[in-house]
Amino acid sequence: MFHINDNFCKLAESYLFSEVARRINAFKDAHPDAEIIRMGIGDVTKPLCPAVIAAMHDAVEEEADAASFHGYGPEQGYAFLREAIAENDYHLRGIDISADEIFVSDGAKSDTGNIGDILARGNRVAVTDPVYPVYVDTNVMGGRAGEKINGSWDRIIYLPVTAENGFVPALPSEVADVIYLCYPNNPTGTTLTRDQLKVWVDYALKHGSLILYDSAYEAFIREDDVPHSIYEIEGARKVAIEFRSFSKTAGFTGVRCAYTVVPKELKGYTADGKEISMHHLWNRRQCTKFNGASYVSQRGAAAIYTPEGKAQTREVVDYYLRNAEVLRKGLIEAGLEVFGGVNAPYVWIKTPDDMDSWRFFDMLLERCHVAGTPGSGFGPSGEGYIRLTAFNTYENTVEAVKRIGATRFD
């Protein structure tokens, strides 16, 4: 008789966004005329930019002719894209990352989920709290989370980031082997300065820890002291894997293209202390369980790095950032306590009168017809917050702020 991976039975049935969708649908059924402004799920709303569209059409056309047809590509991605990434995202910023340290994939969700394949089950994992649920859930599946007790996994080290500590995680008292950091942060929209990030690189160097650095929102950074890559920090090539995505940079949520950087200096350790190249392990994992990202998607991604592509994608990101600013300033004027939204498409709002996240979610939905995401869905320290996203039209964003400003939450 075959057996399942029992760790899956530990996961809660309902995924955060499914419950959000369920409540919105129930409200819509009861109030069919309400014009709900959805500021919950972090999907983009603007179309692909013209440079990307043109490149994807060209790539489709290449696939129509045997002479230019592209079948299986390299599992690691095509050189034209890896080289454009290395040059533009790293070399132009003075960061030492080579094209063959870059692994192109179908998405950062896949990569941040699959990275556990190359890690031992016994590692102690730390996450900032609140956190993107994928980090925690994939470690539950991988047997690294332990048991859930009072809403927390007993083998996971939680690093609270709240208004109380200015959203800067403190070093843990127990040693963390693997540390997930996401900056600009989802869900709080906050960032770390170079000095604050250096604390974590130094910690990892000291303890032999691995940092899994998710910078999917890098394109939203506008302030000078916020690092664009963890490799801006000295020593990071020895301790960090960086995940990037074109989803939010260029609206690729439906196109599916991302990349992961595994520097060649990064070593992992076997149970008996032997050093192993993590670059080699990830390469083996990808060559065995992945067959490369779509050729058309990779051609589209490469177009982001052309002069037109850069200008066009920046314009779209600026549009979302204007929305974020409208949200941030408008909600502060409305008397709410608001964080994030400066170098990120997310604003993180303290609920009024310490009400719980789901209660404020329901109130925003019922009184303002605005749907957010309850902070408690992202972890214990998200309780008492709600997340709104800037991925909407400017007009809807202004309208949402107007509605919230005109409402009393008591």
Place this chain on the structure above:
Amino acid sequence: MFHINDNFCKLAESYLFSEVARRINAFKDAHPDAEIIRMGIGDVTKPLCPAVIAAMHDAVEEEADAASFHGYGPEQGYAFLREAIAENDYHLRGIDISADEIFVSDGAKSDTGNIGDILARGNRVAVTDPVYPVYVDTNVMGGRAGEKINGSWDRIIYLPVTAENGFVPALPSEVADVIYLCYPNNPTGTTLTRDQLKVWVDYALKHGSLILYDSAYEAFIREDDVPHSIYEIEGARKVAIEFRSFSKTAGFTGVRCAYTVVPKELKGYTADGKEISMHHLWNRRQCTKFNGASYVSQRGAAAIYTPEGKAQTREVVDYYLRNAEVLRKGLIEAGLEVFGGVNAPYVWIKTPDDMDSWRFFDMLLERCHVAGTPGSGFGPSGEGYIRLTAFNTYENTVEAVKRIGATRFD
């Protein structure tokens, strides 16, 4: 200090196709004028058909406009594609599979690799031998293979398929919990009849085993008694997961789209014997570690099911099948013992005079300038065989047969 998944250290450094490529390149360097006909790696060579190209252009164009833009899609795939699959690949053949039992993905390599995520480490795994290396290597990574002793993994149950047993695997003496079957078979190009496949479904029903049925080459089936789907066999909905791909059906090796069927009756067991829906587990896995296949790729895949798409893709498959026939008949005439190539794009050739696979590989390369894949690379029982593929032009295929027919291998 963090630790790696030590199972990766058990894997051999060199992947089969890398070694093949290395030898071809070395030969090319030494003989720059030789016109090598590559019949090794199983990549398609014909371009995408016009119906697919048109659908992909339309999809790209939709992504250019906010009103028709598609961002994150359902992790399971769009309904338009799942319904087309259910209707055309199952209902029209009288097979009971519903659209919501179909999970669209970026490739069968991903799915056959990732399926291990939902299975316990302790399962005893059986593979036919020779076999697609991904099944074995991913189980090594997952800790289910044990140790490699004399070229075989001691926890893997090998089911030899050779000329001696007519390429029909015998039931194992030890109980197999998880059984990989690939039909039409890669690498041998052979098939099972309905009665022969029923033996395995009955075995799985009796022992509570799971069959992982890879039918990536289904489109090549032309004989009536060869099942197109394992679900043609009574009881299979309770024991089998089926993997399909558009790679070989429609030349999607660079487009990346495939699907996996997990019937709702299929139950797995926890360590303490509780029944769990495998459909539910795979859905949870995909929602957590995958973000859907590219929208453009899914639109391209749906076009395969239009009347034009069906006619055009069948024409391409027929072209490859004609090559397979040329290979099969021509090599038999040349005095070789040849298998497969009737319902599959692969022919499987017994080496003359029992020479070993790599020796015959080198001889074919040196004397005929034809590159195949050595059978021993697919497992112990592949020794003494070589695989040639039909994924080439008709002209090259005829030329390869001519060269081989004119050569003495002694």
